[in-house]
Amino acid sequence: xxxxxxxxxxxxxxxxxxxxxxxxxxxxxxxxxxxxxxxxxxxxxxxxxxxxxxxxxxxxxxxxxxxxxxxxxxxxxxxxxxxxxxxxxxxxxxxxxxxxxxxxxxxxxxxxxxxxxxxxxxxxxxxxxxxxxxxxxxxxxxxxxxxxxxxxxxxxxxxxxxxxxxxxxxxxxxxxxxxxxxxxxxxxxxxxxxxxxxxxxxxxxxxxxxxxxxxxxxxxxxxxxxxxxxxxxxxxxxxxxxxxxxxxxxxxxxxxxxxxxxxxxxxxxxxxxxxxxxxxxxxxxxxxxxxxxxxxxxxxx
Amino acid sequence: xxxxxxxxxxxxxxxxxxxxxxxxxxxxxxxxxxxxxxxxxxxxxxxxxxxxxxxxxxxxxxxxxxxxxxxxxxxxxxxxxxxxxxxxxxxxxxxxxxxxxxxxxxxxxxxxxxxxxxxxxxxxxxxxxxxxxxxxxxxxxxxxxxxxxxxxxxxxxxxxxxxxxxxxxxxxxxxxxxxxxxxxx
Numbered sequence: 001x002x003x004x005x006x007x008x009x010x011x012x013x014x015x016x017x018x019x020x021x022x023x024x025x026x027x028x029x030x031x032x033x034x035x036x037x038x039x040x041x042x043x044x045x046x047x048x049x050x051x052x053x054x055x056x057x058x059x060x061x062x063x064x065x066x067x068x069x070x071x072x073x074x075x076x077x078x079x080x081x082x083x084x085x086x087x088x089x090x091x092x093x094x095x096x097x098x099x100x101x102x103x104x105x106x107x108x109x110x111x112x113x114x115x116x117x118x119x120x121x122x123x124x125x126x127x128x129x130x131x132x133x134x135x136x137x138x139x140x141x142x143x144x145x146x147x148x149x150x151x152x153x154x155x156x157x158x159x160x161x162x163x164x165x166x167x168x169x170x171x172x173x174x175x176x177x178x179x180x181x182x183x184x185x186x187x188x189x190x191x192x193x194x195x196x197x198x199x200x201x202x203x204x205x206x207x208x209x210x211x212x213x214x215x216x217x218x219x220x221x222x223x224x225x226x227x228x229x230x231x232x233x234x235x236x237x238x239x240x241x242x243x244x245x246x247x248x249x250x251x252x253x254x255x256x257x258x259x260x261x262x263x264x265x266x267x268x269x270x271x272x273x274x275x276x277x278x279x280x281x282x283x284x285x286x287x288x289x290x291x292x293x294x295x296x297x298x299x300x301x
Numbered sequence: 302x303x304x305x306x307x308x309x310x311x312x313x314x315x316x317x318x319x320x321x322x323x324x325x326x327x328x329x330x331x332x333x334x335x336x337x338x339x340x341x342x343x344x345x346x347x348x349x350x351x352x353x354x355x356x357x358x359x360x361x362x363x364x365x366x367x368x369x370x371x372x373x374x375x376x377x378x379x380x381x382x383x384x385x386x387x388x389x390x391x392x393x394x395x396x397x398x399x400x401x402x403x404x405x406x407x408x409x410x411x412x413x414x415x416x417x418x419x420x421x422x423x424x425x426x427x428x429x430x431x432x433x434x435x436x437x438x439x440x441x442x443x444x445x446x447x448x449x450x451x452x453x454x455x456x457x458x459x460x461x462x463x464x465x466x467x468x469x470x471x472x473x474x475x476x477x478x479x480x481x482x483x484x485x486x
Contacts, residue, residue, distance in 0.1 A: 228359075
């Protein structure tokens with residue numbers, strides 16, 4: 001019956017309270033910094049840059065005092081897909097980062113060959129997935145949904161002058177997130193009511209799709225009607241309390257940037273710029289070349 | 302259920318209905334029941350676009366488009382396949398679901414409310430299928446043959462599901478009389 005406890009599936013906003021620098025950051029600055037790191041991850045294609053980035057996200061994780069094992073455990077379901085993708089890339093090598101001429105063949109077995117470019121693609125995309133995964137978990141574990149919404153609204157606030165409805169959109173997100181658990185409980189009740197009447201929501205085979213569709217109707221239609229009825233109540237409630245949109249509205253808690261927030265943003269920006277420089281200048285290749293000449297000269301002695 | 306004349310009420314109504322439809326989208330995407338229907342082809346048919354259609358038909362193209370925007374963002378975040386990790390494929394097609402659904406509905410509602418709602422739902426679903434697969438082909442994730450196969454195998458059942466659910470919900474909500482009396486669910 002535990003499959004029917006629908007709140008278990010509602011896994012957004014898993015905030016883990018800790019006393020850490022990351023938790024205390026102003027959400028606006030945190031979001032900006034995370035955006036910068038994501039840009040750095042997206043554009044880094046070399047080994048050295050990715051090693052730096054992995055170290056960086058692990059360092060952030062340690063700074064946030066979040067449990068390392070717990071965070072990484074979430075990666076486990078992605079592993080089979082990752083292995084499959086890697087196999088696929090070896091069998092059908094796609095276009096790679098570098099031009100095709102500077103790839104060397106590392107392994108050859110019958111018609112399959114593993115080139116250095118394919119290996120780089122596999123390793124770098126695995127590293128990327130790990131980096132992005134740790135980073136997004138870090139963000140949701142260390143920031144409450146309210147902070148996230150207010151942070152986004154704060155970042156979009158300058159656009160409000162040109163008529164962009166930043167406040168209204170963030171209110172949409174707040175209300176939606178507020179009602180997801182409520183509707184989950186509602187859905188649970190609907191499913192149980194149907195089961196009590198003999199419906200079977202177990203896994204029927206893929207061939208029973210018409211039955212699957214028919215079983216959905218007595219769930220989805222009431223779900224929509226109940227939520228529409230709830231929104232009518234909410235509209236009346238908001239109107240009765242004189243809600244008139246974002247103009248002139250004040251907040252209970254105001255976001256106030258401290259020097260530490262600026263410092264954190266500058267450090268992260270510098271770090272990302274450095275990583276992108278390392279990546280762009282292919283410093284790892286020159287490092288390898290330098291090590292090789294060093295070894296050769298040592299052998300000469 | 303016509304919207305009221307006062308601008309603030311319209312604003313509040315749009316915000317709240319958009320939020321509720323987004324909440325349903327997110328919920329259906331998270332739960333093991335409701336969001337995806339396993340199909341014999343091995344891929345799942347979806348019902349996640351239906352809130353965008355209903356939002357569009359009930360409250361206009363803006364609400365439909367916004368629900369679609371958040372649907373796109375949600376599927377981008379939750380994506381486990383490279384196709385939907387591409388913001389172009391995940392977000393842009395979804396913006397148009399509620400918009401086309403609304404205009405199809407608005408164009409036909411003078412003749413027959415229920416038919417207009419049904420056509421709106423069909424058009425909205427077709428928008429989703431065609432734009433997602435079209436962009437997937439353009440961005441090189443699929444060949445055009447595979448895409449048209451998926452479009453036929455999934456598009457048609459998805460259209461049927463969307464039409465049935467949307468017509469039932471809108472008819473019950475607006476109390477449009479169907480010929481059947483008593484419970485129309």
